[in-house]
Amino acid sequence: MSPAEPPYRRIAAEIRRRIALGELRAGDPVPSARRITREHGVAIATATKVLALLRDEGLVLTRPGAGTVVAPGPGPATRTGRSEPELTRDRVVRTAIALADAGGLAAVSMRQLAAELGVATMSLYRHVRGRDELVLAMADTVLGDAPLPARQPTGWRARLELLARAHWAAYRRHRWLPHVISIPRPQLMPHGMAHTEWALRATDGLGLDRQLRWHIAITLVAYVRGIATNLEMRAQAEQDTGLTDDQWVDRQEDTFRRVIVAGGYTTMAALTAEGDVDLDLDSVFEFGLHRFLDGCAALVGPAATGPVPGVTPGR
Template sequence: MRTSTADAADPIPPYLRIAGEIQERISSGELRAGDRVPSARQITKEWGVAIATATKVLAALRQEGVVRVVPGVGTVVDTPQAAPPREHNRDTELTAALVVRTGMAIADAEGLAALSMRRVATELSVPTMSLYRHVGSKDRLVLLMADAAFGEAELPDPPPAGWRERLEVLAHLQWAMYHRHPWVVAALSISRPEPAAKLLAHTEWAVHAFDDLGIDPDAVIYAHVSLFSYVRGIAVNLELEAGVRRAGTPAEPWDVHEPEFEQFLANGQYPTLTSLNERNDFQFDIDKLFDFGLHRLLDGFAAFVAPRD
């Protein structure tokens, strides 16, 4: 009885681990097209899990297209999955780090929508279910990818002395990271944060900047989230622009719709905008926008902490 597979302390769901082991039997040729795979009852005996878990194993294999149900026979290996995967470098051991790097490469090139466990497995020439043994699930993979992206933004040691300087360095590191990996904006949630080492390192850096200013603990957290949200919010536009480029749509300059705007301004309903337009030849630069907003946000933090500094 393989109790290690069903270990409750394992972060990977037991049914996914068992499904991965069965798919490896198929890929290795131990189970061939048309062969019966272990039934739910056989799975409960061999791996020491409940019948509900065994049922989920078979459901996962069916969902991946690995097996099919034959009336009167049972669950058998499906023909398209019978052949072993195409050749890949056996000297390169499949690891969580390799899966994460491959996922990041896909997201960088094609966006997060293109990412799937099946796609990563195809790139690595391994069975799809084998990935679950290393990263647990697609959601877990995306979190590990985002954490790795933040890990590239190395925080300087020693840090700048002042709180404002620390936060400015932090924001610029994150902004550069979003330039490299714009998909990260869609991988993180402000309202449902998940723990990850590199992400927590950025959080620690931010909250430490306010450590000796006598600010209420709630205010420290909200200040950190406000800064994080500002950088991420502007970076949404980087992700949108990346999607436009991937779609092959020509990038439009800021003033491409200037004739239409001129028609709106000509009717006199927007006098302030009309005056600004006449006084200034504005050229949009998203990096300048980021810096302008960041400095105004830090100015607001400075006014907030000034009585306590």
């Protein structure tokens, strides 16, 4: 193998060799994208390309619950002799979710999904009309998996906070999700609409007009989504550099200090001199969520006595 060969091809060649030698047999799991990143020190995108190449060659496929495994050759499907599960819309969508969780939305295409499922690409169109519908179904499915109890807790604040935390947890599990959700153009997602219904019901009976209730619901959703858009970038940066956020900041500390001094940023210099600050995405989420709810609490009282600045009263 030439030293100039792209890393993903070198890694794929090693797995291909193991399959050829019988070290990995039909039905055996192959290294996952995350394992490849750990063992070979490459980015998740590179690891995803390794598996995509092997799928394109027909050497591996994905089985729900088992991950990526060596594809069967002529004869029995696996050493257990069991056939592939029936292709359903749910299986198509959840396999696509697994692809996106491992490699981001860029890893999801109809061709790659078909290879993961071990089916012809055209067979997918019996279940989804195209990639756009697929991605929307993926988002709605993971929102449906977000835990919202059948009965709302007592109090508007507890209800809104529960919804915000459910969204934050979903975004942490599926870092691609905030890049799908649209605030200015609402999407037809039944589970997503159920979450909006939850937020609107949380403010029922408080004497708020419809404009204010809609603004509270949508602003809460938009706030959590906005913070969550940083999750994928953080994970990719950590994968590419091999450094956590804290480790990266530590390495850049001297450079930042020099720039702060040279730029005359006196307030930043003074606060930095006082010591470290616990500042990460989780702390920013917590701070912003509580301040948002505090603001809503201030609006609940005067809402019935006059208009709220910045919100046009309903006609």
